[in-house]
Amino acid sequence: MSQRFVYMDYNATTPLRPEVKELMVEALDVYANASSMHESGRRARAEIEKARASVAALIGARDPSSIVFTSGGSESNNTVFMTMYDIGRKGQRRKIITTAIEHPCVMNSAAYLAKEGFTVVYLPVDGYGRVDMEAYRRELTPDTLLVSVMAANNEIGTIEDIKTIASLAKAAGAYFHTDATQAVGKIPVSVEDWGVDYLTLSCHKIYGPKGIGALYVRSRAPVEPLIRGGHQENGARAGTYNNLGIIGFGKAAELAMADLPSFSARLRGLRNSLRDRLVAAIPHVKVNGHPTEVLPNTLNISFPGAEGESILLSLDLEGIRVSTGSACASGSLEPSHVLIATGVGPELAHGSIRFSLGRYTSEEDVSYIVEKLPPIIERLRRMSTVSAVETAATA
């Protein structure tokens, strides 16, 4: 097969869908300030409210006013944690429960609260990345202010039992937040069914533009704005409306909802095919994450004896774009905290590759990877000091 371009990093970000791009080109001319009272302003505002309704529908929120537009997932998560900081330092509850596998923006927000005197608990997960429910029940004490558990993990794709986790938090009188950045658009998400107080989502993961996201806030749940200013978003987030981003987000949400079941079924088929063919073609590999409770597009595999950055860059030269849990690609000396939390040793974490498939992934793309990857692993293993067989045995 001749050189192809194969993008398999959809969990990092997605390209714009053509329909979204088209609408955004038109929306470039929607320049009026959506807070203005005049007709142009009212027209812009109408577009924004239409988008808000589409975003609300995508996550099963009955009331569109429960959607607060933000600059993205990191801002949404930070808003929740800083709101808790504000409540906690004035009140009796100062305990935050989260997990060991959250995104860095939750990890670092939690660490900030810990520095400010809050008790922060990082729940352990099992070998598949599912929250240890026994530890959760034990930690869920009356001083718990917030429980924050991601809906699906970005690296290994494991899906958490949010409904059960949220109901336990509610019973304990704690607020519940879920970072659903990776789940939205890939699996059914319903804030009503799950019973969450806060939910984070991001637009650029669902084939919309970057720089726009949202926070779902259940009615009467508190929000302390990170950005103070005008009355936009009912005072929850100041700043002139991002017309272009919001309109693009609305379209992306509308499209994501329309074909979710068929889209995720197709991806699951491709993902499982890639998994089965790689496992058959390359000896001594370990598939990370949950075997069934997993995002339909996410496949994380460790290749003992070969190091992740070397694999990633070798694939890159073949036109294949993936990501790795190796420390060498992270800018720190530590490999993926997610894989380590699942009990995968550092040897296997360094050799992990995440394939995240998406809307434009084809069967030919899968075949191309199955053709190109085995010789890359073979080459790296042959020059390695590390035995693939022995390292695999530690898994």
Added chain:
Amino acid sequence: MDAFQWLYSDTVKDHFMNPRNVFNPDETFAADAEGIVGNIKCGDQMMFMLKIDDDVISDVRWKTYGCASAIASTSMLSESIKGMKIRQAYGIKPADIAAKLGGLPENKIHCSVLGDKALRAAIDQYLDKQGRSGEFKGEDAVVICNCLNITDKDIETAVKAGARDWHQLQEATKIGTVCGGCKPRAEELLHEYVHIYS
């Protein structure tokens, strides 16, 4: 070539894709000495195998587990030491290898250039076998960092060259980046030498 097509220099790419003197598991290579440093727990491990005739490195093989710059830097080093006197090879520093590779990102010099340590470990083994232990280190040299075979003399040299804190010492020597067990002793020595030389 489009500057975005490759993360590192073209020389790194060449050595990564076409490594020189890499050990072929199907060959037999009767090495006079071997040295291995690093730990896969931290993501990089390197092994050097040397044939030495009359204190000259006549042939070399290596193996590496690590990132692209780890593989390329070991390959580059193996090329430059063939025919070299072991005393001279013993003095090669990470910065020398990085320069030959057309530069490496700062964090990569810090973490991926281990070849010089593996090479010194192999030469040390050779000297040990010959009853010449520590000949290039000075008689009183003591190994502080066992993972990377770094001695008190190496720390002293780094301080003389300008290292003043733990971070700078690590940049100069890579000490304590594997298991970290040597840090307390190494910091004591660092403070001692900084006191002497600054």
